[in-house]
Amino acid sequence: xxxxxxxxxxxxxxxxxxxxxxxxxxxxxxxxxxxxxxxxxxxxxxxxxxxxxxxxxxxxxxxxxxxxxxxxxxxxxxxxxxxxxxxxxxxxxxxxxxxxxxxxxxxxxxxxxxxxxxxxxxxxxxxxxxxxxxxxxxxxxxxxxxxxxxxxxxxxxxxxxxxxxxxxxxxxxxxxxxxxxxxx
Amino acid sequence: xxxxxxxxxxxxxxxxxxxxxxxxxxxxxxxxxxxxxxxxxxxxxxxxxxxxxxxxxxxxxxxxxxxxxxxxxxxxxxxxxxxxxxxxxxxxxxxxxxxxxxxxxxxxxxxxxxxxxxxxxxxxxxxxxxxxxxxxxxxxxxxxxxxxxxxxxxxxxxxxxxxxxxxxxxxxxxxxxxxxxxxxxxxxxxxxxxxxxxxxxxxxxxxxxxxxxxxxxxxxxxxxxxxxxxxxxxxxxxxxxxxxxxxxxxxxxxxxxxxxxxxxxxxxxxxxxxxxxxxxxxxxxxxxxxxxxxxxxxxxxxxx
Numbered sequence: 032x033x034x035x036x037x038x039x040x041x042x043x044x045x046x047x048x049x050x051x052x053x054x055x056x057x058x059x060x061x062x063x064x065x066x067x068x069x070x071x072x073x074x075x076x077x078x079x080x081x082x083x084x085x086x087x088x089x090x091x092x093x094x095x096x097x098x099x100x101x102x103x104x105x106x107x108x109x110x111x112x113x114x115x116x117x118x119x120x121x122x123x124x125x126x127x128x129x130x131x132x133x134x135x136x137x138x139x140x141x142x143x144x145x146x147x148x149x150x151x152x153x154x155x156x157x158x159x160x161x162x163x164x165x166x167x168x169x170x171x172x173x174x175x176x177x178x179x180x181x182x183x184x185x186x187x188x189x190x191x192x193x194x195x196x197x198x199x200x201x202x203x204x205x206x207x208x209x210x211x212x213x214x215x
Numbered sequence: 216x217x218x219x220x221x222x223x224x225x226x227x228x229x230x231x232x233x234x235x236x237x238x239x240x241x242x243x244x245x246x247x248x249x250x251x252x253x254x255x256x257x258x259x260x261x262x263x264x265x266x267x268x269x270x271x272x273x274x275x276x277x278x279x280x281x282x283x284x285x286x287x288x289x290x291x292x293x294x295x296x297x298x299x300x301x302x303x304x305x306x307x308x309x310x311x312x313x314x315x316x317x318x319x320x321x322x323x324x325x326x327x328x329x330x331x332x333x334x335x336x337x338x339x340x341x342x343x344x345x346x347x348x349x350x351x352x353x354x355x356x357x358x359x360x361x362x363x364x365x366x367x368x369x370x371x372x373x374x375x376x377x378x379x380x381x382x383x384x385x386x387x388x389x390x391x392x393x394x395x396x397x398x399x400x401x402x403x404x405x406x407x408x409x410x411x412x413x414x415x416x417x418x419x420x421x422x423x424x425x426x427x428x429x430x431x432x433x434x435x436x437x438x439x440x441x442x443x444x445x446x447x448x449x450x451x452x453x454x455x456x457x458x459x460x461x462x463x464x465x466x467x468x469x470x471x472x473x474x475x476x477x478x479x480x481x482x483x484x485x486x487x488x489x490x491x492x493x494x495x496x497x498x499x500x501x502x503x504x505x506x507x508x509x510x511x512x513x514x515x516x517x518x519x
Contacts, residue, residue: 040219060220081255096319101251171317
């Protein structure tokens with residue numbers, strides 16, 4: 032799909048993608064989705080409708096979910112972009128990604144990266160959302176396999192797992208503190 | 216692509232205006248939610264995108280000395296939706312902003328972009344018409360201000376002259392301290408409205424209507440209001456007959472289209488129902504708020 036790339040009027044662009052500062056050049060009207068997929072080879076964000084309706088291209092820009100297909104790449108100068116690829120820690124999936132896998136919430140997978148980013152933003156802002164808030168965060172994300180119920184369940188499970196981890200962490204910390212306190 | 220699209224991101228209004236004046240095919244880029252979708256669909260290919268992102272003061276929401284609130288053209292829908300500095304009827308902007316699209320659209324889209332596009336099924340045009348807001352415009356001939364009901368001229372057409380841009384929307388203070396409700400009918404959540412109504416209602420102690428403003432969207436080339444029909448309900452308790460008369464007056468003025476969201480006939484029939492619901496819910500919100508403030512709890516009345 033290199034026809035999408037507009038090489039004639041390149042705009043220099045410094046942007047941080049998944050934690051890595053990059054010096055790039057993009058076409059004047061080139062979208063962030065084209066930049067990610069075709070210049071950077073990050074194909075997690077999907078081109079579904081290219082109209083902002085399906086949600087498959089959703090990425091985080093300065094931590095907020097946006098449609099990459101409606102974002103002009105040049106407006107991302109000096110900003111932070113996060114894609115599904117950036118959620119991996121080595122080979123380890125993020126809690127949201129792991130919950131989607133464990134919950135059988137991935138069918139064909141096309142909508143999954145966009146859903147993942149929307150849920151990641153939600154759980155950062157609201158660690159314990161209820162099902163209604165999850166559904167609101169996922170509105171504007173179409174799953175044509177219609178696996179919505181499992182996706183909502185997975186989001187709630189991810190929140191639960193994070194809270195559990197936090198509680199375990201705090202408990203471990205308490206145990207450490209007690210151990211320290213008990214030390215002669 | 217026939218030509219290379221250029222991009223500029225100036226940091227002054229003067230530079231934006233001079234770029235627009237020099238090239239009639241240049242277009243302003245605000246949030247991109249509409250313009251980029253049109254570019255992706257091959258409906259438009261501007262020669263130059265002039266990003267408004269770096270203009271100072273355009274993204275903020277600022278209270279004015281007289282109680283008005285100025286919403287900068289680049290204020291995102293999510294920011295307006297969460298703004299708690301609106302008073303009375305001004306809050307209809309936040310109520311409408313909460314119903315625009317989806318979370319990832321509300322973080323992108325701007326009020327200036329929405330009203331400049333002037334889709335009568337969009338939420339802001341209807342809301343700012345109900346609020347009697349004034350649109351701030353900058354252009355080669357200087358700045359001017361146009362009331363909302365003169366700003367929307369026709370289907371996707373505004374009072375903006377070539378080379379002019381919207382810089383903000385000034386929402387006047389509301390001495391009546393009305394409560395608001397934005398009622399939007401859609402078949403799919405987040406879609407443009409099939410029919411929408413923005414209502415601002417204040418009630419007197421005896422339950423009579425003290426103030427009423429209602430705009431309807433999605434039913435004509437521009438948002439519509441019937442001020443004389445609003446005035447006819449003032450000073451009387453809100454009744455189903457009164458609401459039906461207001462709905463009928465708006466339906467008379469409506470000029471809806473057939474599209475995938477509904478036929479013209481369907482919209483004409485739906486309109487009075489949506490208007491009635493918007494006004495009743497705004498009135499109920501007013502009553503509940505008065506009850507909460509006086510500490511007596513929600514009172515009966517308001518809707519006969």
